[in-house]
Amino acid sequence: MTALQNDTPASSEDLTDDPTAAIKALALRVGGDVVGVAPVDRWDEFVPEGYRPRDILPGAKSVVVVGSRGPTMGAWRCPDARLMEINGYDFGNDRAIHIVANHIETQTGHYAMQAPTLPVAGHQPLMSMMLAAVLAGLGTRSFAANIILNPKYGLLYYSAAITTAQLAPDEMLEQMVCPAPMCVATYRNIGKTPCMAACPADEGGCLDGSIDEDGRIEEVYYDRERCSTRAMNFGINSLQKALIEIIDEQDAERRKTMINSDFFTRSCTSMGHFKESVAQCFECMRVCPIGRAERKLK
Secondary structure, three states: OOOEEOOOOOOHHHHHHOHHHHHHHHHHHOOOOEEEEEEHHHHHHOOOOOOOHHHHOOOOOEEEEEEEOOOOHHHHHOOOHHHHOOOOHHHHHHHHHHHHHHHHHHHHOOOEEEOOOOEEEOOEEOOOHHHHHHHOOOOEEOOOOOOEEEOOOEEOEEEEEEEOOOOOOOOOOOOOOOOOHHHHHHHHHHOOOHHHHHOEHHHOOOEEEEEOOOOOEEEEEEOHHHHHHHHOOOOHHHHHHHHHHHHHOOOHHHHHHHHOOHHHHHHHHHHHHOOOOOOOOOHHHHOOOOOHHHHOOO
16 A cells, blocks of 8 residues: 555545545544554564564554644744744644544454653653654655655654554655755755755754765764754753752852743743643754745745
C-alpha cells in the first residue's frame, strides 16, 4: 500500500472492505495530514529489545503513524516564537492517534494503544516517533537535526498507535527527501545548505555536513546539547537550569528576585500545563524549501 495524505480520497468500498483504508481515512478526517502503516518487524533492525513495539504491546503486529502540520502558517510568521506552542498547536497528531486507537479496538476487535514517547532515561524515549515515521513511509531524515521531512509538507509532528491488528503495510520511501535540489545548488555555491547557513556549527551554531557528487547526504553533524540550550528555553530544561542558578545564588534578595522572575514563572507554568516545552527555535525549518508550497499564503 501507499501512505496517504489528506488530499487522497478513499472510496466507500475501500472503507467497507478494507480495515486499513478505513483507519487511514479516519486518521486524515480527524486531523492527520499524512498516515502510514508499518509492520512491527521493521523495528528489529534498528531498535534493541525493550524498545520495540512488541515490548510495549505484547502480540503487536502493526504500527499506525499519523503526521500533522502543527502550528498554522500565521503562527510561524509571528515574531513571538512562544505563540507557536502555547495554544497546543503541536498536539493535533496526539488527538488524532487517540481516535485511531479507539477505532481499532471498537471496530476491529484488536488491541491498540498510543505509542509512548516520553523519556524514561535521560533523553532516550521509549519509542522514537522519528523512526516510526520513516518505517511507515512518511519521510526521511534531514540535515536539520535529523528532523524527519515529508516530501509534501516538510516538517510534521508525529504520533503512532501500536495494535495487534494485522494491517496492510506501506513501503518505506526509496527517494531521500533531503537535500532538495535547491539545497544541493546552494551547497555547491557556498558550501552550506540553507539550514546549515541558518545555524552554522563553525560560527557557534548546531548544524554542519556535506553532500556527495550525486546530490545525497554524505555526512551530517548536529550538536544536540548546543541546540537544546537555544531551543529549549522553557519546560523541564529551563526549570532545571534555573533551579541550579537559584540554589547557587548566595544573595538572598537576588535569589528572591530570581524565584519571582518572569523567566522562572513561565518555566513553572510550562511544566504545569505541558506547553512551551518542545522548542522555540525553528530557524532551520523556516529556511527549508521542502513543503514551502504548502506553507505559502497571502
